[in-house]
Amino acid sequence: MNGDKNILSDEAIIKLYFDRDETAISETDRKYRQYLFSVAYNVLHNDADCEECLNDTYYRTWNAIPPNVPKILKLFLAKITRNLAFDRYDEAKRSKRIPAEISDSLDDFEGFVSTGKTPDEEMEAREIGRIISDYLKHTSDKRLYVFISRYYFAMPVKDIASKLNCSESSVNKEIKAIKSELSQKLNEGGIDL
Amino acid sequence: MSKKLFIKSVGQIDDELLERFNEIDNRLSQKQSYKPLILKITAIAACFCVIAGAMLAAIYSGNDTPQIPSTDVSDALSVGSAPDTSDEPKPPIQNDGNYVIGEDDSVFIDNYDKIINDPTQSGSSNEPAYFWDMAYTNGMLVVASVEDFMPDTYCYPGNYDSKWGYRVLKLRVKEVIVGENVPDELYYLLHGAREPDLREYEDIIFAFRQAGVGETAIVNRDKKRVEAFENLVFDHTMEGSVIAYNGGKCDISLFDKKGFEGEKNHFLKYYMQGEIQNEYDCPVKQNNSLEETVEALRAYASNNASPYSNHRFVHETDFNAEGSKEVFKYVKPFENGYFAQREFSVDSTRFVRIINGFFTNESFYLTTNPYEQNEDSGVRFTEEDIKNAPDIGRFIANLDYDSLKPPHTENADELELGSRCVMGKYVKHNGKVYAIVRIYWTLLCDDWSYVEDDMYYVVNADGSGTVLERDELCGLIGNDGIICSFPYNERSEVIYE
Incomplete structure (x- = not known):
């Protein structure tokens, strides 16, 4: 079963971004994947879309840090994911695939x-x-x-x-x-x- | 304004609001009894009535005795007592440390808590863990007789005002239909709306939907004290979970008794008399003998379906991951100590070990949600740990609450007590077991703000307690959820509704 051993601190993860160490992304995923997935899922209700959303989040984060230094990494990521998810929602709505919760x-x-x-x-x-x-x-x-x-x-x-x-x-x-x-x-x- | 514009606009709110949200979310996520201070205006007049004194006086008086003949229970409470091998039925263990087990380890000893937690709200977390249609395991199915029932009404902490409460029945198990290592006697929580005196029936089939022991300590509401029971197995008695037999034949007079009447027109009529056929063919038929019914239930349960139910339960077998199966084996009732089943949801559950009625940091989170992962706290309490664990309950019971002042609050004497609660938890860290007691206060200021304070004890083997500050405690047990992080002397807003 999974525990939370050896999960890096936010500071350590941000430092990886600054050092342009690509493990920054895997560490971000390890720490925040579940949370970010749920952020995306609440909007999209589709795992394939959520996966793409997460990948886009990591890509954008990689490009944003540096120069940005997130005050709270979790929020920084959640904001990106949320906005991406809503963009996809908008797209899905246009093609008439409307997820339940956000419509509710x-x-x-x-x-x-x-x-x-x-x-x-x-x-x-x-x-x-x-x-x-x-x-x-x-x-x-x-x-x-x-x-x-x-x-x-x-x-x-x-x-x-x-x-x-x-x-x-x-x-x-x-x-x-x-x-x-x-x-x-x-x-x-x-x-x- | 279009919906799309609204979504976009919400996305533009200030970051500081998201930070504030994050702080609140972190607080809510911590496993402690602290809750936002929300006062109901109508109850303000009563809110400062402190019942702790009355409760404490009752706790250790030792004057009241249960209806069931008691033996000297002091050994039963002491750690490492020899198992009772006498043939006499064991009485319920009276906890002479009159502590109240609250949810999330806490002990609320002030009336004030009744305002914070409204037990009449449906979905309140003060509801004890129970299964409805979400049973995760087979539970247990037994044939038993009711030997006796407690005269008092019981409840879970925080549920003092609940209309019904529960009654406790003492059962003598005669045959196990589903379940392993089921003890010969069980204490069964029966909903207070139901008639408890079922002694006229020779045999009763009981279906326990709870996997095992939820809590071993519950509150005797009448005597305002906690009673810890060995082998308490509770249930929210659902339709069809109690079926009576006399002379080997089904006795439907049960369905004329208080609280069982609804089943007469539904469970009896539709399922036992077979007026309705559906995909969940009920194996309990009115005209079958007890023996035939037991065999039918055994066969039905062996198909991993829940017995005679018109609902499909989420079942232990839904948890297919290898790790999940191991956990269910490990936490099986009566196998490795007691585990409470907490945090029910539609697709997940958490098992937490309890020792002497208090939670520990040994826990397992199991989920069938594909977007989540199982979690294992990684902590394991051994038999030796359990045997040697200092008695938190006894320590709390001996605390002189009135003499304890919030140690970090300036001018604490000038502020009005809002609430006070005591909580305990066993934490195993780096191979060592710590018995932690935390006392938490809220104090009201003149301007309707409030401050919080807390203090921590580590209970020693000899029953004494050592006071530690947060950072000292953190050095011992790591950053366990029992350690709060709110700043001392910082005022917060009282929220009225």
């Missing part, structure tokens, strides 16, 4: 977000991201945790409840509150729903 999580916002398109999505995304950040900065730990688990990492409600050691209805209550509060915040920020 976005369905939380049914009636909240439209299906229309707007121009300059990158700029808009940054602006909306700023508003969401402002909102989350002043919210409780629990609410933050639920928001990021659900909408950043597309975790199922059941898993969030399990992690928080509470019931699913409690998590759903948080989601409802998030919808209400965030909706108000976005309206105040002039964001058209």
